[in-house]
Amino acid sequence: MIFIKTLVIQIDVNSNKLKNISTIERYINLAINKSKIDLVILPEMFCCPYDNKNFPVYCEVEGGNLYNILSDIAKKYNIYLVAGSIPEKDNSKIYNTSYVFDRCGNKIAKHRKIHLFDISIDTGQKFLESDTLSSGNDVTVFDTEFGKIGLCICYDFRFFEICKIMVDKGAKAIIVPASFNMTTGPIHWELLFKSRAVDNQVYTIGCSSSRNNNSSYISYGNSILVSPFGEVLNRLDEKEGYFIADIDFSYVEKIRNQLPLLKHRRNDLYNVSYTDNSKV
């Protein structure tokens, strides 16, 4: 059995970019002193408070200062780093982008949030990411020495179709840097992580920022790990913190063999189609 020792970090995002990085490094050091760590996951927009007014101010190009700091962290600690997400500037556009670095600090994946979080709930949360952000066009799966892992950002995870596509591409876990809100989070967060895990027989991992009641957007927190059988293996509360978990891809195979949902799909009757834009 090979475990992927996974560290999920839920930070209280500060307006000082570099302070957020030092908080993250403090948690990595704490975890590494306790255990071997293979994979570290950060929250959505971990470098700036989640607010449309911040995205154009904090955005950086690929290869910029923050990108290099993240790559150096992956190399320094010999880890795979799923670097939450940051506002990425590309010419006149800004994307909500997650970079993944391997143990040598090389970029091995990049996911631009596909579905922008534009919602308006009468009695609760309103947000219009499309005021400042543009959407990506690719479903993202990356390879590791352990196997394949899917990646999407927060609101993306509501769309079961992309999870199905990740699994068709070989993913055995789906990682979701996120920051759910206080209207939908209490009702939908755990439900979504359990449903996607059970439907696709994958580990689902949600890494959120912690809750700050003084911020303009209040994050639900509750970073979570669910097994391919739907068991909640780890869950934080709303406060800053972290957990270390063992992810075991042989357990994914075991569940898929014993309850062969993926084999029993009637692809002759229904299917989800996908345009691979990276190859167009």
Ligand SMILES: NC(=O)CCC(=O)C(=O)O
């Ligand atoms: N940052 C986001 O995409 C928030 C998604 C969210 O809260 C939801 O309910 O979906």
